[in-house]
Amino acid sequence: MTGRSSxxxxxxxxxxxxxxxxxxxxxxxxxxxxxxxxxxAKVSLAPSDAAGRPIAGxxxxxxxxxxxxxxVGHVAASNLSxxxxxxxxxxxxASTGPxxxxxYALPDQAxxxxxxxxxxxxxxxxxxxxxxxxxxxxxxxxxxxxPGEHLAGLAAYVALPPPASGDAGLQVQQRAVVAIxxxxxxxxxxxxxxxxxxxxxxxxxxxxxARLGNTGNTLLKSAGSLLITRADxxxxxxxxxxxxxxxxxxxxxxxxxxxxxxxxxxYHAHIELAWDGGSLVWDSDFDVAETTARSxxxxxxxxxxxxxxxxxxxxxxxxxxTLASFILLSGLVLVVLVARRRRERxxxxxxxxxxx
Numbered sequence: 107m108t109g110r111s112s113x114x115x116x117x118x119x120x121x122x123x124x125x126x127x128x129x130x131x132x133x134x135x136x137x138x139x140x141x142x143x144x145x146x147a148k149v150s151l152a153p154s155d156a157a158g159r160p161i162a163g164x165x166x167x168x169x170x171x172x173x174x175x176x177x178v179g180h181v182a183a184s185n186l187s188x189x190x191x192x193x194x195x196x197x198x199x200a201s202t203g204p205x206x207x208x209x210y211a212l213p214d215q216a217x218x219x220x221x222x223x224x225x226x227x228x229x230x231x232x233x234x235x236x237x238x239x240x241x242x243x244x245x246x247x248x249x250x251x252x253p254g255e256h257l258a259g260l261a262a263y264v265a266l267p268p269p270a271s272g273d274a275g276l277q278v279q280q281r282a283v284v285a286i287x288x289x290x291x292x293x294x295x296x297x298x299x300x301x302x303x304x305x306x307x308x309x310x311x312x313x314x315x316a317r318l319g320n321t322g323n324t325l326l327k328s329a330g331s332l333l334i335t336r337a338d339x340x341x342x343x344x345x346x347x348x349x350x351x352x353x354x355x356x357x358x359x360x361x362x363x364x365x366x367x368x369x370x371x372x373y374h375a376h377i378e379l380a381w382d383g384g385s386l387v388w389d390s391d392f393d394v395a396e397t398t399a400r401s402x403x404x405x406x407x408x409x410x411x412x413x414x415x416x417x418x419x420x421x422x423x424x425x426x427x428t429l430a431s432f433i434l435l436s437g438l439v440l441v442v443l444v445a446r447r448r449r450e451r452x453x454x455x456x457x458x459x460x461x462x
Contacts, residue, residue, distance in 0.1 A: 253292020
């Protein structure tokens with residue numbers, strides 16, 4: 107098995123990914139702010155050699171392999187924080203996000219795919235400020251592995267301490283991920299498939315959800331369109347489809363806002379999809395249930411936000427903006443409540459009788 111570098115990354119791998127946002131409710135203690143943000147120490151990951159020297163390439167591992175072979179590599183975990191940190195490192199599986207793009211499993215999720223091929227020399231270690239720890243790892247490719255492109259990731263993070271009793275604040279757990287792409291020799295097949303289309307009620311309205319699967323053995327991007335028509339063949343919904351990288355053997359659950367919400371009944375879905383080396387046309391009928399059709403007005407969010415959703419037109423970061431707005435609003439509410447409580451206490455003290 108050999109490692110190599112390719113010219114351009116087939117998918118984006120951000121150095122830091124938000125993986126957890128948690129509110130800890132309670133009152134302020136000892137005059138501390140009622141709403142504070144605590145962020146874990148930041149770490150970064152990069153391919154390196156055994157001496158810690160960076161490896162030129164796309165910023166992640168690309169390994170050419172035969173079934174049954176073993177690859178040994180090294181990764182540099184750097185502490186970007188102003189204090190020493192205990193870094194946790196774990197191998198994770200990779201799958202496809204809602205609109206395409208690689209999504210990595212969380213540390214507590216079971217390794218059932220390529221992540222299970224990876225063994226680490228160490229899973230927890232101390233790193234001084236501004237320093238790096240070099241960790242060896244091995245990739246054992248099973249003897250029955252089929253040809254194609256297989257993907258996993260190495261994830262590093264610094265765990266946050268549990269919130270102190272009575273504190274109110276926001277904890278943000280961050281992690282760094284570097285991909286491990288294992289290219290097993292053999293014939294390549296680039297193929298997408300449509301699993302189905304359904305109407306789905308979500309907190310902010312009705313969505314048409316297209317399930318699109320990568321049934322080949324290569325990392326693949328694709329684009330196309332979805333047309334939903336009524337029984338009289340009039341258009342109920344029309345949208346473009348644009349999938350970032352999809353991982354072989356996984357599906358993208360692609361939600362499209364359906365405005366205005368459709369009445370219950372039977373609809374027809376027509377999908378056209380194309381990718382480098384192929385295309386498909388897919389048709390099928392599906393039903394929208396009465397309970398789905400009675401969803402609240404999509405313009406009025408009824409108690410919640412949806413990670414991974416976006417409007418039919420607009421930026422894919424709308425969901426993150428919604429989360430940020432929710433966090434900011436919650437913080438402002440807490441600040442106002444604490445300020446009001448303090449004013450009431452001062453007023454009570456000013457008018458209370460004093461001992462003579």
